[in-house]
Amino acid sequence: MNRKRLLTRRRTLLLGMGAFTVAGGLRHLNNQFPEIVYEGKDAIGKKNFTVVGDIPLRERAASKGLIYGAASSYRALASNTDYATSFAKECAILVPEAQLKWDALRPSPNRFDFTRADWMAKFARTHGMLFRGHTLVWHKALPKWFAGTVNKRNAERILLEHIKTVVGHYAGKIHSWDVVNEAVFPEDGRSDGLRNSPWLQFLGAGYLDIAFRAAAEADPRALLVYNDFGLNYQYEEPKRAAVLKLLERLKSRGSPVQALGIQAHLWCDNSSKFNPKTLKKFLREIANMDLKILITELDVSDKNLPLDVSIRDRIVAAIYEDYLSAVLEEPAVIAVLTWGLSDRYTWLNETDSRKRLDRSLVRPLPLDTNLKRKLAWNAIARAFDQAPKRHSEQVKSE
Ligand code: 9MR
Secondary structure, eight states, rough: OOOOHHHTTTEOOOSSSSOOTTTOOOOOOSSOOOEEEEESTSSSOOOOOOOOSSOOHHHHHHHOOOOOEEEOHHHHHOEEEHHHHHHHHHOOOEHHHHETTTHHHHHHHTTTOHHHHHHHHHHHTTTEEEEEEEEEEEESOOTHHHHHHTTTTTTHHHHHHHHHHHHHHHHTSSSSEEEEESOOOOGGTTTBBBBBHHHHHHHHTHHHHHHHHHHHEEETTSSSEEEOOOSSSGGHHHHHHHOEEEEEEHHTTOOOOOOOEOOOEEEOTTTTTOOOHHHHHHHHHHHHOOOOEEEEEEEEEOSSOOOOOHHHHHHHHHHOOOOOOOOTTSSTTEEESSSSSSSSOOOHHHSOSTTTOOOOOOOOBOOOSSSSSHHHHHOOOOHHHSOOOOOOGSSOOO
């Protein structure tokens, strides 16, 4: 359906007390309930998201040369066997949601604790899943001791030691590493678009080169990824431009970045629309730099949607399908990971919940809290089923 028809077929959802149409926006009615208009394909309409068969997502993806998987916490996998079973059934790759971050691995400046991360690596191996690393360099999830210990004089040594130890620990056993996470933040006002993070303050822009080189040295087989958010929506053009600039700079200096990770935490409101054309053009530009692309943290927040679960699930599913069918047209996209698998375990219930709205739980992921497949699962399955087939040599794996 073309854009014009899409607009004319726009469906309006009216909530709360009053009713008025918002052209392309979300507005609060006397601070009560928001009104949403989602202009995606048949979002609230007739579409029933039919899927053929009950083949799990990992197999549907694999049949197209794609990898599907998800993030999980250690606690969820280790404490809930039904969840662990669903995870192994649906996912071909596991990324620890927190257990490979500095605050998890570094209880003190001189000690590394791999206990939980190793448990997860073993879980992945036991169930024939790839294992993915997140993340070596980030301005968040730093241990308490970091601020009082790391400074301009020792930052390079400490960073190199961290990368050598952690990447070395999983060398040959890991699919890919988010070497640097979220280093671009045009809002900080620098001409190169880089975030004014502690690493930048200690080491200058060269910290990214240092990190990618050290990671390549510690594990020449892992795919080395630059990972970031804010790359999908139309208004995020400055961030896309700054990320492209960063990747070009890294490549021109011979730093071994091999892929872009696009987080894709999506949400539902009309000011946040993605334009498939713009998005695909960006993906092509990345691919033309000889980089692979991974969708690393996909989920769809329903916090602005009405209480009615059936409406929420349809809109969330429509966004999954619209987004994935656009990005999977780009052959350089080799993997899709959702940031969680079941609504029972999602960061959005902690940080972006409906607490101030109606206190209901959010439903951003493919399985519900009882591990039942939702329309979002159907939408992902449909997008994989429709995706063009990749050539197997494009997918780097163990
Ligand atoms: O989902 C993660 C949450 O459980 C952690 O508390 C938090 C801090 O470590 O990180 C969350 O994951 C983030 C990811 O590491 C980077 N992109 C944004 C994710 C959601 O905040």
